[in-house]
Amino acid sequence: MIVQRGCILVRKILNITSWVLVGIVAVLAVLLFGLKLFGFEVYTIISGSMEPTHPVGSVIYVQKVDARTLEKGDVITYKVAGEVVTHRIYEVVIDPENPEHIQFRTKGDANKDPDQSGDAGLIQPNNVIGKVAFGIPVLGYIAVFMQTSAGKFAAISLVCIAIALMIIPDILFPKKKEQKTDDKKEETEEENEDNKEVKSNE
Template identity: 40%
Template sequence: MIGVSLLILVILICIPLTLPRLTGFDIYTVVTGSMEPAIPVGSLIYVREEAPAELMEGEVVAYRSNTDAGIIITHRVVKNQVVSGQLITKGDANEAEDISPVSYAQVIGKVTLTIPVLGGIFAAMVTFYGKIVIVSVVLLAAILLYIGTDSRNIQEKE
């Protein structure tokens, strides 16, 4: 019973990471407080591609930094400048608008769902030690399932 419970737990933990990706969402973890309190540090965010020209003032978007392609920023749209193909953005916790406008080419999409805390958990899971823990839990579950099945077979033979 414990083995089955552990396997179900691992499957349930993996669903928020796998199922949305199959339906066209990108998933990111928020690592700074620029969007607090609306989106706390450690939140898991789901981003769906949307035409930048369609983004409205007040919507939260994810985009690639123009200084480093590896950094994803999540800020609120202050103004959509369709003619110039740029967004003016601002983090909720920041006093001023972002210094540089966001070109449409940088935009990944609109944030459609945020789940506080879950991003921090998933960020820990993808580290080397997190993967060791996950594999260990799956192996423990398999061993417990085997032991439980084997003990039932022994009892049936007696």
């Protein structure tokens, strides 16, 4: 009985561990790749200009929006000089001669001054990738690691370990329900035969 209980406990521990690993891999897959299916672009914060809102190592989720709906205070991701930048809108600049033409002056939360001085270098609507919907701290470190060979190997290893932990319990501790069922059937058949013999003798 003690050995049987020990086997059951080990089986449960291995099963729980395997499902935990599967859950971790699934959550990371959804956060780093799955949300792209819902229109989000995923970026990793690599500088401290947006701290403390989005600290270094955070992952941000950017959603495409109509630039005309953007307001002062919105955090946007945009392209400038071949780089992707995420800063807050400091000012929405409207062309007095053409009110439909808007531009954006931006500023990092941790920076003292806006990114653009005067009208030079203002962000054009067609350079805006989207508005930051939300961010998750630290996840960016994992995202960067997952892009390396070691990270990809680690991810594949986790999946393999999870699958192995699901299979190992059945190999090491096979269930005996079928054997017990067969034994019960044999006992029932023997009892029926004995009953038949008793009736025939009577």
